[in-house]
Amino acid sequence: MSLVHKGRRITLLGLVLLAGVYVRALAFTPLERFQGPAQKIFYLHVPAAWSAMLAMGLVGLCSILYLIVKDLRFDRFAAASAEVGTAFSLVMLTTGPIWAKPIWGTWWTWDARLTLTLFLFFLFIGYLLLRGAVVEPGLRARYSAVLGICGLVLLPFIHLSVYLFRTLHPQPIVLKPSSPSLPGSMLVTLLVSFAVFTLLYVGFVTQRYALALQREAQGREHA
Amino acid sequence: MLSAEGLRHAFGTGGGRVVALDNVSFSLEAGQTLAIFGPNGAGKTTLLKVLAGLIRPDAGRATVAGGRGAIGWIGHQSHLYGHLTVRENLLFWAALYAVPAATRATRADATLRQLGIADRAEQAVWSLSRGLAQRAAIAKALIHEPRVLLLDEPFTGLDLAAAAEFRALLARFQGAGRVVVLATHNVGEGVELATDVAFQRGGRFVHFAPRGARRPAQIAEEYRRAVGEKEADG
Amino acid sequence: MADLLRQAWTVARKDLLLEFRTRTALVSALVFSALVLTMFNFGRDPTAVATIDLAPTILWVTFTFAAMLALNRAFQLELENQALEGLLVSPLSRTSLYWGKLLANLVFVALVEAVGLPLFVLFFDVPVGRVLLPLVGVIALATIGFVAVGTLFSALVIRTRFAELLLVVLLLPFLVPPLIGAVQVTARLLGGRPLSEAAGWFRLLAAYDIGFVSLATLLFPFTVDE
Numbered sequence: 001m002s003l004v005h006k007g008r009r010i011t012l013l014g015l016v017l018l019a020g021v022y023v024r025a026l027a028f029t030p031l032e033r034f035q036g037p038a039q040k041i042f043y044l045h046v047p048a049a050w051s052a053m054l055a056m057g058l059v060g061l062c063s064i065l066y067l068i069v070k071d072l073r074f075d076r077f078a079a080a081s082a083e084v085g086t087a088f089s090l091v092m093l094t095t096g097p098i099w100a101k102p103i104w105g106t107w108w109t110w111d112a113r114l115t116l117t118l119f120l121f122f123l124f125i126g127y128l129l130l131r132g133a134v135v136e137p138g139l140r141a142r143y144s145a146v147l148g149i150c151g152l153v154l155l156p157f158i159h160l161s162v163y164l165f166r167t168l169h170p171q172p173i174v175l176k177p178s179s180p181s182l183p184g185s186m187l188v189t190l191l192v193s194f195a196v197f198t199l200l201y202v203g204f205v206t207q208r209y210a211l212a213l214q215r216e217a218q219g220r221e222h223a
Numbered sequence: 224m225l226s227a228e229g230l231r232h233a234f235g236t237g238g239g240r241v242v243a244l245d246n247v248s249f250s251l252e253a254g255q256t257l258a259i260f261g262p263n264g265a266g267k268t269t270l271l272k273v274l275a276g277l278i279r280p281d282a283g284r285a286t287v288a289g290g291r292g293a294i295g296w297i298g299h300q301s302h303l304y305g306h307l308t309v310r311e312n313l314l315f316w317a318a319l320y321a322v323p324a325a326t327r328a329t330r331a332d333a334t335l336r337q338l339g340i341a342d343r344a345e346q347a348v349w350s351l352s353r354g355l356a357q358r359a360a361i362a363k364a365l366i367h368e369p370r371v372l373l374l375d376e377p378f379t380g381l382d383l384a385a386a387a388e389f390r391a392l393l394a395r396f397q398g399a400g401r402v403v404v405l406a407t408h409n410v411g412e413g414v415e416l417a418t419d420v421a422f423q424r425g426g427r428f429v430h431f432a433p434r435g436a437r438r439p440a441q442i443a444e445e446y447r448r449a450v451g452e453k454e455a456d457g
Numbered sequence: 458m459a460d461l462l463r464q465a466w467t468v469a470r471k472d473l474l475l476e477f478r479t480r481t482a483l484v485s486a487l488v489f490s491a492l493v494l495t496m497f498n499f500g501r502d503p504t505a506v507a508t509i510d511l512a513p514t515i516l517w518v519t520f521t522f523a524a525m526l527a528l529n530r531a532f533q534l535e536l537e538n539q540a541l542e543g544l545l546v547s548p549l550s551r552t553s554l555y556w557g558k559l560l561a562n563l564v565f566v567a568l569v570e571a572v573g574l575p576l577f578v579l580f581f582d583v584p585v586g587r588v589l590l591p592l593v594g595v596i597a598l599a600t601i602g603f604v605a606v607g608t609l610f611s612a613l614v615i616r617t618r619f620a621e622l623l624l625v626v627l628l629l630p631f632l633v634p635p636l637i638g639a640v641q642v643t644a645r646l647l648g649g650r651p652l653s654e655a656a657g658w659f660r661l662l663a664a665y666d667i668g669f670v671s672l673a674t675l676l677f678p679f680t681v682d683e
Contacts, residue, residue: 122629126630142680146676150606157634157668
């Protein structure tokens with residue numbers, strides 16, 4: 001089975017499972033005592049943010065590997081990961097405020113998770129813009145790798161900045177951070193959601209990677 | 224003193240892939256001057272850049288005894304800062320090439336005299352005429368007394384008088400212990416100075432031999448045949 | 458090591474010499490800072506928002522924009538003078554090239570800050586006397602941070618289209634930790650809060666500086682070689 005088909009199968013499976021997670025979260029997971037139904041978005045937001053971070057982490061890792069080995073496959077994977085990461089971040093950044101407005105009356109707060117995702121989004125956009133601005137593949141791969149590594153190193157600093165900021169400036173908590181011990185059923189839903197989002201990530205990246213391969217092959221044929 | 228082994232290098236991918244170097248190997252000893260003739264796009268500049276360490280080739284190796292510090296480069300770019308004076312430029316480059324601080328000034332003055340622009344030492348480079356600016360660029364290339372000179376189309380923009388002067392300068396430079404590699408598309412320009420001649424086309428050396436007793440016209444004819452024929456086939 | 462530093466200084470000296478000859482970028486940055494500070498001063502309603510709240514942000518926005526002017530010209534300068542190739546052909550180590558550029562950029566931004574800070578104090582009538590030393594400290598730490606990353610990125614964008622715009626876009630996320638830290642500490646200092654409250658931010662800024670100067674030094678050769 002070609003890579004594209006594999007990717008499609010995985011993505012399809014992921015989407016179906018995602019629907020399943022929705023159902024489970026809405027119907028089969030108990031209501032959180034203080035926040036009520038509003039809290040349920042948590043099961044989607046946390047894994048989405050996690051997927052975006054995973055995407056960035058892999059961009060960083062592939063960047064390092066590319067600079068060491070100079071294998072363009074790493075560059076291709078990093079690009080695919082960046083695009084998928086952008087999509088995940090964007091979804092999270094749009095659903096966040098849309099959900100927050102009716103519940104909290106405000107479009108945006110500097111919640112830790114939202115803020116981190118926002119800057120992840122900016123990093124991804126910058127990465128893709130840089131790639132768009134450099135034509136020669138070898139040069140593009142090298143420059144992207146430099147940016148990718150810097151982005152990866154930046155993440156903990158942003159996290160720390162937000163943490164320091166929040167401990168001194170308490171903000172309304174839009175998305176309740178996961179408490180250390182979630183009751184069993186909620187934990188299960190959360191973990192399943194994590195798995196599904198990871199699956200979706202794998203599916204999307206596989207598709208994107210396969211697409212990139214196809215495009216390059218076509219480019220060579222039209223020589 | 225200078226060697227290239229199995230150099231290969233290409234730019235771009237897919238349809239736009241250009242092979243600039245295709246298995247180029249040669250070596251030069253002190254006292255040799257190699258003139259590389261080839262049409263535009265033959266890969267001459269790429270070869271020089273690989274020799275200078277500017278480009279890392281996809282495959283193969285190039286070594287120059289003494290490393291970057293022993294190389295003088297004259298190419299399309301002036302390497303001179305417009306708003307600095309000629310002398311300030313020379314002192315800057317001399318410092319980067321590790322010319323000892325005590326001798327920098329004297330070396331700069333000597334080089335300026337050698338090129339006949341000593342009276343322009345305190346003039347800002349942007350205000351120099353093209354010919355004088357070119358001489359300043361040559362001064363920059365020679366300030367650190369390099370043992371290897373790499374020249375990429377050095378006669379571009381030089382009028383007959385300036386070209387003759389430059390040839391005389393090169394002849395003086397070609398003394399013992401020096402290697403010169405000169406790349407140009409015009410056979411007439413460098414052929415008298417060369418001890419060895421190469422024709423480059425499509426990234427490859429299609430000819431490489433000592434000049435021997437051949438006259439310039441002869442070499443020009445050989446070049447036309449070697450390169451012209453390929454063009455007809457292509 | 459001494460050689461590396463010496464060569465870096467040679468590069469920095471050349472950059473600074475060039476800048477003082479032409480003075481365009483420096484003057485632009487100074488005028489720009491003065492303009493921004495003036496505009497903000499006129500624009501605000503003193504009764505509506507306490508100066509102290511807004512002042513740190515204004516100060517740092519001004520400094521950042523001025524820094525961008527410096528960063529943009531750093532490698533553009535080499536391209537304009539057709540000298541970048543010369544630098545790469547010479548035995549100059551890439552590390553020295555980066556440190557030299559970084560040093561020149563830092564001096565440039567420091568000059569703008571040295572003029573901007575008194576202007577700021579003048580316009581906004583903020584009490585800096587007692588906290589001058591730690592204030593200068595945080596200014597230095599934050600500046601080193603974003604100039605270090607900015608210098609690396611400015612080398613990255615020279616061969617791209619819309620280089621100046623791309624530089625800003627790429628740099629934006631990297632400005633966040635140093636800027637947030639700088640604004641927070643400045644606010645605390647101006648508000649007369651004890652220094653210990655800002656300790657965490659100082660540590661963050663220092664870690665950021667060390668981390669990114671090292672990383673940029675490591676990655677720089679990949680940006681500038683063909």
